[in-house]
Amino acid sequence: MSVTRDDVLLWIRAYAEVIDSNMEYLTELDAKIGDADHGANMNRGFKAVLTKLPDNEDKDIGGIMMAVGMALLSKVGGAGGPLYSTIFIQAGKSIDGKMEFGLEDWAKALEAATIGVINLGKASLGDKTMVDALIPAVEALKEASQQGLSLREGLEKSAKAAEKGMIATIPLVARKGRASYLGERSAGHQDPGATSTFMLLDTAVKVWAEV
């Protein structure tokens, strides 16, 4: 029961499609509390990832994820660029050299990614950012790993936790990023970064259905 390199490639390609079909939705969320560019930025980044992927398909999983991170770094811009780039680079470093991974590896990789995002963006849980989706997802994965649950169950629990974290951003007052300029007026809107992060983990569950 493990995620293979082919699964990872499928996941990245599927996420690029999810971003493409949700571009307007993410941009609308961002227009309410930010600057209306999250969907377009992510879409530009993952289009670049798709063009870079064929040259990196023969690398191990860590190498592929780091290549994704570098492509995002040079194409996304804004805060989302360095942050999503960090997710892939740190997760990639964590599972470097592997051709497949299990639940414990994935929990560690997502934890490394989350620590990277927190270090770079200086956001904490409850600041109304992507961290609000990441931290619960990592905790769910670690718990599932400790309880000896299957990879499938762990992935499902992490996506559910990310979704809960994403929805929990709605009433929050933003304390980081452009939405923080709004103060109290940022409450009542779902954070676009937490939304695209949930989509990333949700896509993994859907694509890795057979693991």
Next chain:
Amino acid sequence: MKKLINVPEEVVLEELQGIELAHPDLVKVHYDPDYILRADAPVKGKVGIVSGGGSGHEPMHGGFVGMGMLDAACPGAVFTSPTPDQMLEATKAVDGGAGVLHLVKNYTGDVMNFEMAADLARAEGIDVEAVVINDDVAVKDSLWTAGRRGVGLTVLMEKIVGAAAEEGRSLQELADLARKINGQGRSMGMALTSCVVPHAGKPTFDLPEDEMEIGIGIHGEPGRTRMKIKPADEVTEMLLTPVVEDLPFESGDEVLLFVNSMGGTPLVELYIVYRKAVELLEAKGIKVVRNLIGPYITSLEMAGASITLLKMDDDMVKLWDAPVKTAGLRWGV
């Protein structure tokens, strides 16, 4: 959306192509990664001044590349920070051996991307200093927000620090000067209408016909309050008072008064604002010794204006008056 564009995805590229064709005497344009470079860069022995940010604020920053101002500008997508690879390549291209100063507006993305670029450039052996600009008094500066935004003061800093670099001052002196400017300049803006980001295709925010937003950011970020439109004199006072009180600017101070259009507000209205601002400042004993009036840091087609005050001294006045030759600002040459 009514815009004079071809396709939203090509807006920045086609703009750069236009700039390259229009100003070959001033700048070179590098593509992929995108940056605008002073035509004679790198200038040997001079500190390179690099800025950048999302597009849509023209003439800032690309229009300020040239003698006496910036050595390079990195344009991001509209309202989106540029990326570290652009900043790194621009930094390398303008390094004349005396180091490079990054002037960064305080936005989460801009700061993160410039930090990454500075680290990469230092790893390649280039001396890099960065100064973050955060002059917008509309935003509360606290540990719990991303902090004040960088707005109108950016234009004044790029001019003054650019002139000082032209004189041959060191990287450290220039960074100190930039920090001093940031410490004694303040701004606030307002909007009468929203702007339309090309790839979004619709107004960033809804502002009813008879309302205005006080404290607006240059990306259409909402500000302090929304209220019914008032006459220009009252609006001028609503912008100027928090700016004056924040520093505070005091009787006897000499200032540069910058009245900026957000893009859609014409000069005729800016002069009305300028007239009232001078009157209010004089009543407080604050003397306007220099000014700048026009669209210099814009927010696409947004109608509205911002006021920036910068406390001046003799050195800064001399640097302000020094020759500058860019597409957006030009005098003394």
